[in-house]
Amino acid sequence: MPTIINDLGFSTTASELLSIPPYVIGCTLTVIVGIYSDKINVRGPFIVLGASVAMIGYIIAYVTSKPWPGYAAAAIAASGVYPAIAVLIAWAGGNAGGDVKKGTVLALIAGISNLGGGYVAASLS
Numbered sequence: 537m538p539t540i541i542n543d544l545g546f547s548t549t550a551s552e553l554l555s556i557p558p559y560v561i562g563c564t565l566t567v568i569v570g571i572y573s574d575k576i577n578v579r580g581p582f583i584v585l586g587a588s589v590a591m592i593g594y595i596i597a598y599v600t601s602k603p604w605p606g607y608a609a610a611a612i613a614a615s616g617v618y619p620a621i622a623v624l625i626a627w628a629g630g631n632a633g634g635d636v637k638k639g640t641v642l643a644l645i646a647g648i649s650n651l652g653g654g655y656v657a658a659s660l661s
Contacts, residue, residue: 537610543603558607562614569619570626579627586620589613 537558541551573582593613597606625645632641 537607540603540606540610544607554607558611558614561611562618565615566618566622570622573623573626579623579630582623583620583627586616586618586623589616590620591616593617 537555538548538551541554542548544551544554546554569582569586573579590613593609593611593616596612597609600606600609625642628641628645629638632638
């Protein structure tokens, strides 16, 4: 994200500072969605909604080469990805019975989700 912001004409320091707002938006929405999903005890629709919002952000980022829409796309993607991941982990942990099963499920989620990043890094090299 600092590269996108740097393309907007800001200095390196300002680029680093301006990369904070999308993360703050994602964090705030994660807390709000987490509280609300706990309150109504429903997880699935929040995951689908978050994934849909993230997909919109990633599509915008993919189809644009201009920095301002790219910055907006990063904020949109963060506002969908972070709540969806948190709710997904809570849902998986809540559905597993017993401490060993919960630990195994949460470890599998972390391990499988990290396979995607490793595959991308390996294919780029």
